[in-house]
Amino acid sequence: MKLRSPSNEPLHIGLTSGHTLVIPANDEGVEVPLVFRREALSRGAVVPGEQIDPSATGNPGFVREEAIRGALNDMLDGGKEDDFTADGKPNLRKLNTRLGFQVSREEVDKIWDEVSVGDND
Template sequence: MKFRSPSDQPIHIALTTGHTAVVTPEGVPLDPMFHKEASARGAVAFDDNTTIVPSPEDRKAAIAAALTGMLDGKDEDDFTAEGKPNLNRLKAKTGFAVTREEADAVFVELTAKV
């Protein structure tokens, strides 16, 4: 089973057995021994077939929050050579697929305020 961090910060897991793992925002497969602790620390379980369908308002808010984090971050891979948001990175941060049109519309709103 895969788990991902719900924020842009990784979740570090250490078991009393000495085993450790890191759950990234993009998601990672975890050994079953980590599942309970990962869930307790707020990691979100998913599989490649999971589809999250938030309401339009929640969807726009999630995209805006993810883009704000990308704009505030220093990771050049968050954006394409044209300066547009990287849709794969945006999907990993929101937890759902985002169309180019959605991303561009929210991106224009955010950057127009600056």
């Protein structure tokens, strides 16, 4: 599948496995291996020739927060002790592996606050 950057700047993708890829902003795009596609799409990469709505952010078919929320709920339902740190927060390494793309602690904590409050109701 060929993808291109959604902006005039190249899109740099780094996976938890250590693999990296740069998707250029040119009109032709580049062939993106399957292992990078989920992260690329979550960052807004588009198919060459696709019109980009400047007011939209990311890929409308992929909602990053929903993917993270779903993975956190799966971790809660799974009951694996190593899915969480000693202080009860989600283990980022386990979450990144589950998602297939990297998330920041701040991004996860914001969603975790919503998910964990809903879990206590």
